[in-house]
Amino acid sequence: MKKALSLFVLLTLFNSCDDGNLTQEEISFDEVATQSCSNTSSTNTLLYKLKDKEALIMEIPNTSIVTELTAANDTIELDISTTSNRVIYRFYNGTVATDNICESIAPATPVITDQWTAVSGKIQIVTTAAKTTNETTGATKINGYNHNITLKNVTFSKANGTQVYETFPFGDYKTNITALSLNFDQTLEKCTSSNEIYNNNNSEALVLNIDPNLILNETTPINSPRTGLIGTSTNSLTYKLFTGGVLNSDYFCQTTTPNTPTLSQQWDGIAGVSGVSGIIEVSTTTNGPNTYKHTIVLKNVSLQKGILNFNLGKNYILGDVFTSN
Template identity: 45%
Template sequence: MKRIISILSLLLFLTACDDGNLTVDVIDFSEVTAQKCSTKDVIYKIKDREMLLLEIPASTFVENQTLDGEPIELVINATNKVTYRKYNGTVSVNNICPTIPDATPNVTEQWIASDGIIQITATAIKTTDAITNATEITGYKYYIVLKNVTFQKPSGPQSYETFIFGNYSTSFSPLAFDFDDQVAKSTCSVSDNRIFNFNGSEVFFLDVGSNYATLFANAVTTTPRTAIINATNKLTYRLYNTAITNAFFCTTPSPTTPILSQEWNAVTGVEAVSGIIEVSTTTLGNGFQHIIHFKKVTLNKENSEFTLGDDYIFGNFVTNP
């Protein structure tokens, strides 16, 4: 009799241990493309009758690459939310994005992340011109991973050391760089050695400082004059919110409008390898025409960069003796 009681006690113990906390469910959205609601800060993935939601501020997705090993991190809380839902029918974007979502199908199960960290690694999406080797940034890809996250679900908590949400991508038109082949030396002062190319709200300018007299000497060249982009020879691209002119750069202090939207600076070059300024000079009437090329120049903003290609023609301008 004692033996029977012992066996029954053991069975009851084992049964008691098999509670909801030990039930492990698998959710996998790795093959699903992430989308964003147009009117809400919600990134979502839909798979038949399931939906995975990430609610974080849109400002999190900055247009800048993250450094290796330094992802953007957000603590899961009342502002930064992760939710998994299961429905009793095929779900669609209309069940999450509208101000008043569709009432059907109905949610049959919901998991809410109660703690953990959201890690986001951003990478620039680029296109490359097969002929010039110039690159353009057309968007950013954000790889999202949840670390040490716990979901509260109906059958009890379920934790993951690493839970892969996946990729979310944005796209936009690349910088226009719609300049013609005519540039102008700054008219701010005789000693101002900046050379500008303007187009609407875009400006691309070269500042060679004390090297101006050498690079743009009034003498015909048989081989191009060259210089390397560095702390003295600076190349900058700026984009403003409205049209810009040379007069803007001559005003001190700088006017508050137009507002600067983006600034990209050329990366320091390597002799005979990259970041090369090349000037060829010919005669034009009674003056001299200087044609400026940039060879293998890279422009940088924070952690992002793109290249102008093997040979970018900045433009030309005329000086008189």
């Protein structure tokens, strides 16, 4: 009688080793989400899938669950063994639950009746960002990461021999994060010694090194702002997130960058395409004698870190900066 194993995706290609007249047994957990133990150790993460009287379990290093991939097809690859990067399939004599997998002293029931242990092969993990989109503004936020896990050329040792899968999709494991807040007011500051314009709160900053021709002390016609494009040198935009101290205006406009607070993340503006993306619009009005207010709007501007990116939206009001003659 065939045992039904489980996997998050349909098995694509499989074959059995010639260990006698073995029956190829189908593994299928298609509708089962990947979970992790909350009491994971400081070094390893325990992932598992449960279905009725069956469990598929994987133990991998915490460092394998990454958010810093740098190339579109970058893949974490781990060698499977019986002592590290372990994959186990278990059968029970009753309905299995999380406590049977995650508790250091597992419940006495149900009892394990059979176990397959992966003895060789590779675990491949590809990570992509999970985003939400504001349907009104078009802005996107990264609120987690999806880790797609596949076993390659994996051999399971079982009671009556071995079973080999060339490609064995384990499925997706999702991790959640707190999205970047970008919680700024719309009052900008400009360095007197450079073209750097910035907005900050206690832990984050948006910094625009702007083309000076965009903030001339001349009013612009209504609905005819000056325009520019985000670029790598002119009109460079950077988002910075800090830890280890309070970020204030003393951090900016310095010849030498202060050591504190500590920069933990940096996202750089993606070069714009004329009429499409990465557009800067500056509208200038007077604000009293010899004083000018420049309102800066970013249109369809995206920022990136490695292969990850997010969009500020169709019309992101960076804020107002004031200059004088």
